[in-house]
Amino acid sequence: xxxxxxxxxxxxxxxxxxxxxxxxxxxxxxxxxxxxxxxxxxxxxxxxxxxxxxxxxxxxxxxxxxxxxxxxxxxxxxxxxxxxxxxxxxxxxxxxxxxxxxxxxxxxxxxxxxxxxxxxxxxxxxxxxxxxxxxxxxxxxxxxxxxxxxxxxxxxxxxxxxxxxxxxxxxxxxxxxxxxxxxxxxxxxxxxxxxxxxxxxxxxxxxxxxxxxxxxxxxxxxxxxxxxxxxxxxxxxxxxxxxxxxxxxxxxxxxxxxxxxxxxxxxxxxxxxxxxxxxxxxxxxxxxxxxx
Numbered sequence: 126x127x128x129x130x131x132x133x134x135x136x137x138x139x140x141x142x143x144x145x146x147x148x149x150x151x152x153x154x155x156x157x158x159x160x161x162x163x164x165x166x167x168x169x170x171x172x173x174x175x176x177x178x179x180x181x182x183x184x185x186x187x188x189x190x191x192x193x194x195x196x197x198x199x200x201x202x203x204x205x206x207x208x209x210x211x212x213x214x215x216x217x218x219x220x221x222x223x224x225x226x227x228x229x230x231x232x233x234x235x236x237x238x239x240x241x242x243x244x245x246x247x248x249x250x251x252x253x254x255x256x257x258x259x260x261x262x263x264x265x266x267x268x269x270x271x272x273x274x275x276x277x278x279x280x281x282x283x284x285x286x287x288x289x290x291x292x293x294x295x296x297x298x299x300x301x302x303x304x305x306x307x308x309x310x311x312x313x314x315x316x317x318x319x320x321x322x323x324x325x326x327x328x329x330x331x332x333x334x335x336x337x338x339x340x341x342x343x344x345x346x347x348x349x350x351x352x353x354x355x356x357x358x359x360x361x362x363x364x365x366x367x368x369x370x371x372x373x374x375x376x377x378x379x380x381x382x383x384x385x386x387x388x389x390x391x392x393x394x395x396x397x398x399x400x401x402x403x404x405x406x407x408x409x410x411x412x413x414x415x416x417x
Contacts, residue, residue: 136362137361137362137363137366137367139362140357140358140360140361140363140366140367141358141366141370143355143357143358143367144354145370145373147351147354147355147358147371148370148371148373148377149374150348150350150354151347151351151374152377153343153377153381154174154348155225155228156378156382157343157344157347158170158174158220158344159224159386161173161337161344162217162221165331165333165337166329166331167217167218167221168214168325168329169326170341170344171210171213171318172319172322172325172326173342174217174318174344174348175210175315175318175319175345176319176345177342177344177345178315178319178348179312179316180345181345181346182311182315182349186308186312193306193308193312196304196305196313198304198305201297202309202317203313203317205294205313205314206313206316206317206318207317208290208291208294209290209294209318210317210318210321211286211293212287212288212290212291212294213287214287216228216232216284218280219280219282219284219287220280221280222280223281224378224386224388224390226375227280228281228284228287229374229375229378230269230390230398230401231266231269231270231281232288232291233262233372233398233402233405234265234285234401235288235289235292235295236292236405236408236409237258237259237262237263237401237404238289239295239296240258241259242292242293242296254407255407255408258407261404262400262401262404262405265396265397265401266285269281269393269394269397269398270397298310311352314352315349369406372402375398
């Protein structure tokens with residue numbers, strides 16, 4: 126039986142709500158990371174983000190942990206998790222010199238990179254208009270980065286690397302679609318990062334102040350809840366309905382950055398973000414039109 130139009134509309138609104146909450150939680154995690162990388166080695170901040178997420182997932186999923194660890198695609202799970210770890214390392218490194226809102230705007234290029242890579246990796250057809258949109262989107266990224274701007278440009282290029290890793294992570298997620306449960310994929314994403322960084326962090330560890338242990342735990346909590354909200358968003362609505370609301374993270378990042386750090390992105394960041402968002406929305410529209 127087909128859902129009624131009213132039910133479909135309600136589900137879409139629910140999915141949009143969960144996606145907006147996802148962005149708020151991810152920006153909150155990034156804000157914790159911004160604080161941590163300003164006071165501690167980046168490797169230590171990355172370790173804490175994954176370690177506490179694994180702890181939380183182990184506690185919440187304890188009764189089903191044995192079942193969740195079973196995977197039909199271990200090599201793909203590990204590859205996907207490595208891409209996510211690479212994205213986190215690059216993003217946290219970039220946060221050492223740029224603000225969360227600027228970093229969030231540059232991360233909008235990830236879907237553009239995904240579109241550019243799809244023909245070569247997934248053998249998907251990408252038309253001329255979508256290729257032009259990808260190029261326009263990268264022009265927007267250059268408006269934000271403004272090569273030659275010293276620390277800003279260096280940090281921005283780290284975040285651009287994070288966007289590239291995240292696009293590969295999304296490609297791996299597509300390849301895994303339907304093979305393992307969402308919880309299995311979520312757990313392996315956190316587990317591999319925690320294991321690898323636990324071997325690395327002793328060489329970079331600086332003792333945390335008592336309060337900063339709490340900030341680290343918050344980063345892991347925000348990350349875990351953010352992934353949960355994302356699952357809820359895609360469970361209630363189609364990806365094409367909720368994906369445009371991922372751009373609300375720039376709004377959250379601007380608000381939180383102003384409240385906590387007294388900073389706002391400059392006008393070029395908003396102009397560049399607008400160009401990238403416009404390109405991304407056009408690509409989504411074209412993909413939806415071609416699909417249906």
